[in-house]
Amino acid sequence: MFDELSLNILDIGMNSLAAGARRIEVSVVESARHNWLVIRVRDDGRGMDAATLKRILSRNASTKTTRKKSVGLGLALLRQTAEMCGGRFQIRSAPGQGTSVTASMRYAHVDRPPLGDLVATIHALAANPAVDVRLRYRSDEGTFHFSSQEGKHHEPRRTQTPEGKSAAAGCAA
Numbered sequence: 001m002f003d004e005l006s007l008n009i010l011d012i013g014m015n016s017l018a019a020g021a022r023r024i025e026v027s028v029v030e031s032a033r034h035n036w037l038v039i040r041v042r043d044d045g046r047g048m049d050a051a052t053l054k055r056i057l058s059r060n061a062s063t064k065t066t067r068k069k070s071v072g073l074g075l076a077l078l079r080q081t082a083e084m085c086g087g088r089f090q091i092r093s094a095p096g097q098g099t100s101v102t103a104s105m106r107y108a109h110v111d112r113p114p115l116g117d118l119v120a121t122i123h124a125l126a127a128n129p130a131v132d133v134r135l136r137y138r139s140d141e142g143t144f145h146f147s148s149q150e151g152k153h154h155e156p157r158r159t160q161t162p163e164g165k166s167a168a169a170g171c172a173a
């Protein structure tokens with residue numbers, strides 16, 4: 001298991017890069033008030049067909065903590081963390097349609113790793129300037145957006161915005 005969730009996100013984002021993604025959207029919503037932390041990594045890479053997805057998910061289920069490189073650990077580790085911390089793990093993918101990986105966990109769960117340095121993860125994923133890596137981070141205090149291509153930071157806003165509402169709905173998907 002990783003010490004910090006930003007390292008899980010780095011790993012999931014590396015899968016997106018390996019799948020030829022040109023755009024990776026990382027969304028992190030954490031709410032102490034509602035006791036949830038939800039991570040989503042969505043890409044426009046080559047995606048996976050249903051059979052591949054099923055195979056990967058069933059392997060995840062059986063790998064537990066054994067360290068066999070051939071099995072693949074990135075998805076399994078995030079899934080394990082989510083399920084251990086009272087949340088759920090979901091992958092949606094289709095060939096040519098990209099992939100979306102969502103992991104939720106209880107914010108206050110005793111085993112939940114800290115978030116770590118999200119911006120460092122985004123910068124690491126954005127080493128190739130042709131890839132646009134976007135971050136949307138939302139907490140009880142407000143929302144923060146970052147795009148590697150625009151190179152812009154937007155400082156926190158109040159959460160009671162129309163966008164804030166749709167962001168919450170998106171993360172439940």
Ligand SMILES: Nc1ncnc2c1ncn2[C@@H]1O[C@H](COP(=O)(O)OP(=O)(O)OP(=O)(O)O)[C@@H](O)[C@H]1O
Nearest residue numbers: 015016019045047048056071072073074075076099
């Ligand atoms: N975003 C994605 N797009 C397309 N295929 C993916 C994506 N994420 C994962 N996969 C497929 O699922 C497999 C398992 O991913 P996982 O991260 O668990 O292991 P890995 O990348 O093979 O190895 P590791 O992460 O341990 O280096 C990948 O090898 C790849 O075939």
Ligand SMILES: [Mg+2]
Nearest residue numbers: 011015074075
């Ligand atoms: Mg991986």
